[in-house]
Amino acid sequence: MKTLVIISHPEITESGSQQFLLSSIADxxxxxxxxLEGTYPDxxxxxxxxxxxxxxxxxxxFQFPFYWYSSPPMLKQWQDEVLIDGFxxxxxxxxxKGKEFGLVLSIGVSESEYQAGGREAxxxxxxxxxxxxxAFKTGMTYLKSCLIYQFPYMTESQKMTLLxxxxxxxxxxxxxxxxxxxxxxxxxxxxxxKETLAHGDDLLLQHAIxxxxxxxxxxxxxxMVLDEMNG
Amino acid sequence: MKTLVIISHPEITESGSQQFLLSSIADxxxxxxxxLEGTYPDxxxxxxxxxxxxxxxxxxxFQFPFYWYSSPPMLKQWQDEVLIDGFxxxxxxxxxKGKEFGLVLSIGVSESEYQAGGREAxxxxxxxxxxxxxAFKTGMTYLKSCLIYQFPYMTESQKMTLLxxxxxxxxxxxxxxxxxxxxxxxxxxxxxxKETLAHGDDLLLQHAIxxxxxxxxxxxxxxMVLDEMNG
Numbered sequence: 001m002k003t004l005v006i007i008s009h010p011e012i013t014e015s016g017s018q019q020f021l022l023s024s025i026a027d028x029x030x031x032x033x034x035x036l037e038g039t040y041p042d043x044x045x046x047x048x049x050x051x052x053x054x055x056x057x058x059x060x061x062f063q064f065p066f067y068w069y070s071s072p073p074m075l076k077q078w079q080d081e082v083l084i085d086g087f088x089x090x091x092x093x094x095x096x097k098g099k100e101f102g103l104v105l106s107i108g109v110s111e112s113e114y115q116a117g118g119r120e121a122x123x124x125x126x127x128x129x130x131x132x133x134x135a136f137k138t139g140m141t142y143l144k145s146c147l148i149y150q151f152p153y154m155t156e157s158q159k160m161t162l163l164x165x166x167x168x169x170x171x172x173x174x175x176x177x178x179x180x181x182x183x184x185x186x187x188x189x190x191x192x193x194k195e196t197l198a199h200g201d202d203l204l205l206q207h208a209i210x211x212x213x214x215x216x217x218x219x220x221x222x223x224m225v226l227d228e229m230n231g
Numbered sequence: 232m233k234t235l236v237i238i239s240h241p242e243i244t245e246s247g248s249q250q251f252l253l254s255s256i257a258d259x260x261x262x263x264x265x266x267l268e269g270t271y272p273d274x275x276x277x278x279x280x281x282x283x284x285x286x287x288x289x290x291x292x293f294q295f296p297f298y299w300y301s302s303p304p305m306l307k308q309w310q311d312e313v314l315i316d317g318f319x320x321x322x323x324x325x326x327x328k329g330k331e332f333g334l335v336l337s338i339g340v341s342e343s344e345y346q347a348g349g350r351e352a353x354x355x356x357x358x359x360x361x362x363x364x365x366a367f368k369t370g371m372t373y374l375k376s377c378l379i380y381q382f383p384y385m386t387e388s389q390k391m392t393l394l395x396x397x398x399x400x401x402x403x404x405x406x407x408x409x410x411x412x413x414x415x416x417x418x419x420x421x422x423x424x425k426e427t428l429a430h431g432d433d434l435l436l437q438h439a440i441x442x443x444x445x446x447x448x449x450x451x452x453x454x455m456v457l458d459e460m461n462g
Contacts, residue, residue, distance in 0.1 A: 043274070067311050069361035073304035080298050121367045122360055129357045130300035136352045 003170050004057035005104075007035045008064040008075035015065065017106040017151035024163050031170055032057065036074045043077070050082040055095055060140065061170065062131065063104035069127045079134065088138045097139035100174055103131055104146040104166065111149045143174055178219075182212050234401050235288035236335075238266045239295040239306035246296065248337040248382035255394050262401055263288065267305045274308070281313045286326055291371065292401065293362065294335035300358045310365065319369045328370030331405055334362055335377040335397065342380045374405055409450075413443050 005025075012018050012035060025031055034053065040046070054060060064071045086093045105124070113119040114127075124147060135142040146169040148162060172184040189209050194202040236256075243249050243266060256262055265284065271277070285291060295302045317324045336355070344350040345358075355378060366373040377400040379393060403415040420440050425433040 068307070068314065069364045070301060070307060072311065073308040076299070076301060076307050077304040080303065083299065119368075120364060122364050126357070126360045127364060129353055129360055133300045133351060133353050133358060137350075 001030065001059060001171070001173070002057045003031050003059040003061060004053060005031065005033045005061045005063055005170065006075070006078070007033065008037065008062070008072045008078070009035070010037055010072055010074070012038065015106070017148055018063075018065075020151070020159065020163075021063070021104070021166055024166060025170070036078055037072075040074075043074070045078055045081050047082055047084075050078065051087055051095065054082070054099075057099070059100040059102070059143075059170075060096070061102050061104055064106075066105045066107045066124075066127075069122075070130070083134070083138065094139065099140045100143055101131075101135040101138075101140035102143035102145060102169065103128060104148070104169065106148045106151055108150065111147075141174065143169070179216075182216060186212055232261065232290060232402070232404070233288045234262050234290040234292060235284060236262065236264045236292045236294055236401065237306070237309070238264065239268065239293070239303045239309070240266070241268055241303055241305070243269065246337070248379055249294075249296075251382070251390065251394075252294070252335070252397055255397060256401070267309055268303075271305075274305070276309055276312050278313055278315075281309065282318055282326065285313070285330075288330070290331040290333070290374075290401075291327070292333050292335055295337075297336040297338045297355075297358075300353075301361070314365070314369065325370065330371045331374055332362075332366040332369075332371035333374035333376060333400060334359060335379070335400065337379045337382055339381065342378070372405065374400070410447075413447060417443055 007018065009015055009018055022033065025033055032053070036045075062071065062075060064075055070076070083089070083096075084093075087095050105128075107124075109120055114123050116122075120127075124145065128145065132142055134140075146166055151159075151162075154162065167188070168181075168184060173180045186209055189205055192205060194205070197205070238249065240246055240249050253264065256264060263284070267276075293302065293306060295306055301307070314320070314327075315324075318326050336359075338355070340351055345354050347353075355376065359376065363373055365371075377397055382390075382393075385393065398419070399412075399415060404411045417440055420436055423436060425436070428436070
């Protein structure tokens, strides 16, 4: 699965959260990072290139700061110019059909304000309806969003959790089953460069992988017993 | 009451609906029409001027084609740059508080598609949540929207109805009472330039005004009788 991360941020170098997320993406054939304002500083979007890029990927991610309950203007311009009739919708416009679509939002206000009675009054689920509608209209499957509330106030531990959530958002299969989550984790652990680990940590890593696999064997065994009882 | 109509349309001269609406606005001290792309062709918004304009008006209207369930990019840029902390929200940011806010949307798809099961899946009410949130955050009262579906397919009669709806949207007091609606109508009829009317139509106009006022007298009379009975 190949993921295209379309980032829209007018001042990306000054954004702590964007820089943090970017630094976590390793060089990989599976992930393409594409910053719109950086690619088109004069605002002239190359529509043919953008459409080609979309076709080459299976999961399309919009990553942006949630200003005034929507995207920065550049991403809206991109939508209006790239997702046109005959490409993204309409007669013969099926180029995005079957792909996955998701949002990575950095949000300046705390989560609890996004509800009736809160300072923002509406939930993120309500406020992102226009993007849900884009996914629907173009035939893409809408993923659960990756929501980053008040990054500057996060503890180191919260940031580490965010990093794992973000990595999973970009690369993990969309279903939430234990099997998929374990597979993704083992995959990541196996990919770890052992030379960069402190002495002893490589052993720890190996133990973690074995523990996950052992647990799975136990679960599989229990399932077989259950199946026999039911049979 | 003074109304500011902020129009965002990248190609306004080629838009039949926008030209139709614009042609209906008479020179008036009560309505200011402000086309963003026309005012700032280089995209550099004069924030001080925009904030001054907002302060001078009581009703703020966003008028735009509803592309991808939102505004054109220029209006989003305007929101991000003009509606800033300290002006529109936040500590001491109360400049819009108490004003009225409304949307005039031209929509390319028919009304019946904007529901679950329809081609657009969501209602306009759901899709405009971000604008409702802007009004809430800035302390403005959200008005019912003026929605223009498929203008090119409208009959002449539908277009005349739209014109009256639009005029009311821009200038009529926000409450929907019979009294307010009648007052607005009488006001408009009195303002009509009688020299441009065909022979006999000025008499017709006078009769219409008298009929409305007579009806109101009857209603007022009935109310008094009711009050007496209750007393």
